[in-house]
């Protein structure tokens with residue numbers, strides 16, 4: 145029997161901002177594959193360290209799930225918070241357990257995967273495709289075919305068999321917890337990812353199968369956007385390939401549906417200029433937006449995607465890394481060495497805005513703050529002054545330190561209510577200074593339980609998620625979410 149089988153009824157798919165009240169999203173709870181990351185492979189697998197899986201789950205990610213459920217599907221958790229604490233058996237949080245919360249608002253990709261694997265044809269095709277990219281033996285492929293859909297979903301994600309030896313049949317995909325990067329909803333369309341890094345290839349394949357085969361997405365099958373590679377590149381020697389201009393790689397952290405008719409695309413370590421151009425062509429052709437703004441950021445591990453350097457908090461409030469903005473790092477500017485040292489041009493951020501029909505006349509925008517202020521005022525109709533909160537309160541060296549641990553990577557649950565990591569003290573201080581309540585996730589859940597606050601009434605709040613283990617994986621709460629439906633602003 146399948147547990148946590150997601151309802152077969154098709155559901156609404158629509159995202160037209162980063163801050164409209166969140167109604168449905170895709171997540172993936174840390175699976176057993178994360179516990180298999182070893183020091184020598186951590187960097188290849190895009191982790192910064194090995195993680196302690198049980199702590200990551202009980203003390204950190206489970207709080208993320210409880211907060212999401214309280215906001216999106218409260219009947220699942222209201223009145224049960226005390227029994228769902230870190231000391232519980234965690235069955236409520238295990239997608240393959242009969243006691244799983246099985247929400248159709250907070251949806252784990254693992255459940256969707258096990259649903260589609262119940263179809264023998266899909267199962268055979270997907271197992272063969274994965275065994276192809278993972279170069280497994282024919283015998284291993286046959287063996288995989290024999291597992292039931294729920295177990296097979298776990299194996300395909302974690303790479304580990306459920307035998308006594310917990311045999312690894314192929315590498316894990318530990319970054320699958322960062323569902324943001326597998327796809328992005330653009331109004332009622334979904335743009336699929338083309339990962340830049342080999343470690344994330346299997347995620348893209350699993351996602352492709354889920355979106356094309358799961359009945360929930362059946363009404364949107366014609367709305368799935370995939371971007372092709374440039375065919376000429378197949379004929380060029382590697383030495384002749386300028387990857388940025390010819391290769392299509394794109395990860396969801398670089399795409400933000402920032403306003404109903406405005407899409408932001410980052411060009412970064414992970415997303416190429418060529419991919420950005422392809423997406424722009426397609427979204428204009430399909431009339432999904434009127435404006436595409438391309439933001440080129442330094443190709444650096446620290447920044448990875450644009451959502452690691454800024455996210456939106458409220459219609460008129462943004463959090464960002466000052467060293468890539470107009471304000472710059474004040475402390476650094478006062479330092480005499482930095483003042484006279486040659487400028488590092490790679491640190492430059494470039495912004496070009498394209499308007500549908502006038503693509504040949506892009507507008508250059510000088511800095512990030514100008515772009516974000518323009519979005520607040522002109523796209524989102526904010527009448528309040530636009531405010532910027534800087535990583536590390538823009539104090540040297542905390543801006544860079546806290547950006548590294550995702551101070552700028554926040555998920556808005558509604559306009560002005562965000563969830564992010566608890567470890568970025570200076571950034572949190574800056575939030576307090578701007579008038580935000582800064583609360584631990586556990587404390588907020590207790591307040592909800594006591595009826596002192598509610599997801600409907602709460603305003604201007606930063607919800608702190610414990611993050612000692614999660615931050616070693618180098619992604620924050622924005623990365624750990626793929627919004628499928630947000631209310632229109």
Ligand SMILES: NC(=O)NCCC[C@H](N)C(=O)O
Pocket residue numbers: 189190191319322324325396397398448449451452617618619620622623
């Ligand atoms: N949108 C994001 O910035 N996602 C974070 C991805 C972290 C993951 N370890 C990676 O390097 O791909």
